[in-house]
Amino acid sequence: MKKTLFDKVWDAHVVKEIQDGPQILYIDKHLIHEVTSPQAFGQLEQRDIPIFRPEQIIATADHNTPTKDQHLPIKDALSRNQLEQLTKNCEKNNITLYGLGHKYNGIVHVIAPELGITQPGMTMVCGDSHTSTHGAFGTIAFGIGTSQVAQVFASQCLLLQKPKSLRVSVNGQLKSGVLPKDVILYIIAKLGTNAGTGYFCEYAGNVFEEMSMEGRMTVCNMSIEMGARGGMIAPDETTFEYIKGKDFAPTGAEFDKKVAYWKTLPTDEGAVFDKEYHFDAADIEPMITYGTNPGMGIKISENIPEENNASFEKSLAYMNFEKGQSLIDKEINYVFIGSCTNSRIEDFRIAANYIKGKKKANNVTAWFVPGSQLVAQQIVEEGLKNIFEEAGFKLRQPGCSACLAMNDDKIPEGEYCVSTSNRNFEGRQGQGARTILASPLVAAATAIEGKIIDITKQLN
């Protein structure tokens, strides 16, 4: 039988099928962070159940961490307590922790790929919906709730129903200035926020084949924003080249053996998907969102659509936008470049390339937050930090930061923020804050201009 990439990886991890019920799926790697793990540790401890495979768990601190003065004790008592709990839990259970100050610390979905922990054909989970990021490697990776974190702790397995399959193909030539973020925002705007619910999505077509690993991660990261538990892209030479030489990647003959296996993973010619969508790359333009879910996106040059329903109107009222309005020239006081969607070195290269020789707009407060210590280091080494500083920007320390505003990086009430993150939900970046999702290029341009501009005009 012809199999999809997803089928091949899934089927290789089924421990047992339960009649009329779910399957027991084996999990290769379990990533944890401070917010969604304490109750799982607590649950096991209470029931006196040991952690089954601690060596297959990697922990990091990212959601709560400050992006300034990380060497000082954390001011917020609750955040500090959560991080201390994580440290204690990891020590007690022999779990590797890349905590605050560690050279590998960073956002969970940035560090696992850059360290070579994420590899094709694996199953990976984390108590975080953006775990879909790792699908860029041809990995089955998805977010889980805390009860499931406890299940994986106890058994290295989950009870799951096999999801249906969906393929989104984008073929053709992308226009200049159209980045992976625009591609995924375009797809979500076309399909809506629940088109993928119940499905695992494969992205196919020359657009993804030609994308860098970092771009592929941006795309897979946002799969959950169209409802799909995960997204995947077939591993290829780009994937193998990216993994080669990473700190925890296999080496020598072991690497060659893995590559030989990874090459068998792409979807068989003629395999059937439950649902398929096709898009033309030439139709995609730089995108922005205008509403309070990631599906409410438009091409930057378009006007807000005119829909008549209560949820749509509630959303526009929150954003203080009107139907039919253009967002071009809208004054913006906050810009955030960061998050597990867009905080990798390529994102900062794109921003630096635009910013070089220009000055930050006076009205703008901008937070540039690298995804990890390694990214931060590379920003310095490549001279990007100097470019940012000459333009009036300051680089922060790594963490999830203003993507979900669990630390001090909060956008004030009523303010707009052009953000490279993944969610524009009400209050996501701070109570009453208004988020406009965009690519790092559009975010950088906004930070320079102090308003939204039609970047396509500058590029032409």
Place this chain on the structure above:
Amino acid sequence: MDKFTKLTSSAIPLSIENVDTDQIIPARFLKATSRDGFGENLFRDWRFHKDGNPNQDFILNDTTYKGSILVAGDNFGCGSSREHAAWAINDYGFKVVISSFFADIFKGNALNNGVLPIQVTPEYLQKLFNEIEKDANTQIEVDLEAQKVTILATSSSSTFEINPYKKTCLINGYDDIDFLISNKSAIEEFEKEKI
């Protein structure tokens, strides 16, 4: 986990679509290390103004509506995987959420916490909203064994789907951990073969 078999209650109508888990429980309340007390901050930023005073326009603050069933708009629970959303709903006192569509992760989290997510057709959901609007005290019966929800005043009912394994878990109050641990030898066997 609490057992769930049958429930009859009035319901609270939340006719908003795409309710994400950031609304159900905002991120700033995720700093706790236990599962308790999240109900206090359920729908925090819709329920309360920034100064802490209740927003009287929000349905949970309207004393006309009471009950342990939440009837919500399409695509309920989208966004973040935070199980805190299910804990908050449970802790507030809801045992059932009815919608025309649920996001995957929320649905699983709810089931793992003894909260029953019931998916009905958009037409039946509208019927529920209409009946509650007519009579805020209208009683809705949820029968898990029969997989049926009924508006008692009109006898209008709808069946719903649930995975048979999950149904057994809810009825008996089992959770997945015991089941997985009981399969440990199969898991160890799988590991050996894989390596």
